[in-house]
Amino acid sequence: MIAFEKVSKKFKQKNVEIRALNEVTLTIDTQEVFGVVGESGSGKSTFLRLINHLESPDSGEVFVDGVNFSLLNTKEQRKKRQKMGMIFQQFNLLGNKTVKENVDLPLKLQRRNEPDKIEQMLQFVKMAEKADQYPSSLSGGEKQRVAIARALAMGPEILLCDEPTSALDDQHTYEMIQLLAEIHHTFAATIIIVSHELEVIKALCNRTAILEKGKLLAVTSIKNDENFTHYENYYERVKEILG
């Protein structure tokens, strides 16, 4: 379980103080798929980065499975962070490493040599046949799938997704939604998705927090989109939607 208790975070930008989060209190259950929506500048990304302590709160406390990150030493924080996968809007792949090496990265940092695991993750995101290619030769959707394989390589208990579909076109967004749903089904991880795209949140999440200028307006339950149909391929989907 993840709990925010009166969490505030401020940033200074050119001597102007910006309240990124203002006394946010909420809880996210284990294995829940939780959404965070809001306009840009509402504090969504800060919210996510407080969970794995890439940012630390100015006041208030963040608990992950009962543990307050701020009370851990640097090494313990790193260990805890390694149990959380993170995917980014711009994918953040290393351009000088192959697909395989990118997925291997988190394992390598822990001096673990598990080629089978890499292969398995690449199979899962359907990127096994491009294992030896470099990210520059991949499409946006493919890059994000590699980034997901990398995030999954550690077997994370929590998957943090920062605008995972914002840089993708319509079809790749659709595929990403399918993939995230499959991840939840297969790995039973807690998934937190920050997005300004409401259809993504509607298709995937059980509940969502609505943020505005750093304030938590509400946490609402989502009626899952029953119309979210699975199509075999792009052609089938276009035919159905436009036909």
Place this chain on the structure above:
Amino acid sequence: MNTYLERLRYYQPEISKAFLETGNMLFFATLAAVVIGLPLGTLIFLTRKNGVMENKFFSFFFNGYVNVIRSFPFLLFVVALIPFTRFVLGTSFGTAAASFPLAFIAVAIYARLVEQTLLEVPDEVIELAYSLGASKKQLVFHFLYGEARSGLVLSLTSVIISMVSYSTIMGVVGGGGIGDFAIRYGYQRYESDVMYTMIVFMILLVMLVQLCGTLIARKMDKRKK
């Protein structure tokens, strides 16, 4: 033409020796650049304001070294360093003694270029390293150097080329080398053809170094299609 070739043949042993001396000086200066300049540049990058290991004192100290050495007129630097060179190497004369001040310069120039190259690495790379729970050492070796490697090679190439130029005045402390040979025979003994030949050799040497550097950097860079 015949006399020119004969003269070259006559000087050939001396020319070979000069090349060997230049090679020696370049080797030690480049070695110092890699072994000391690379970590120094990395530390300047890490300890800068808002850097990963922000530290005002170390940042000031490291930057100070680079700025002082780089702004020192080189010939005066070589002379000013003589007592220290003698203290460390036991002599202030010869190729080894000439490599010593060159190494200081190479370290300072490469450190600055390394810092600039690392500044070009996108913030996302550092963010990724953090999110994967990488230690600072892992951040440097797995992320920063990995992504900046072609820039680091090109910067080193520039340092080696600058060293070719700096090494030409090492005759003042008996360092020898191609430049010293060209001055002694071409300028002081009015054998201009020998001097121009040496200059052509140096241009070819620089072109070769640049070509190798560019090729290696291009081969290493997988970030673009």
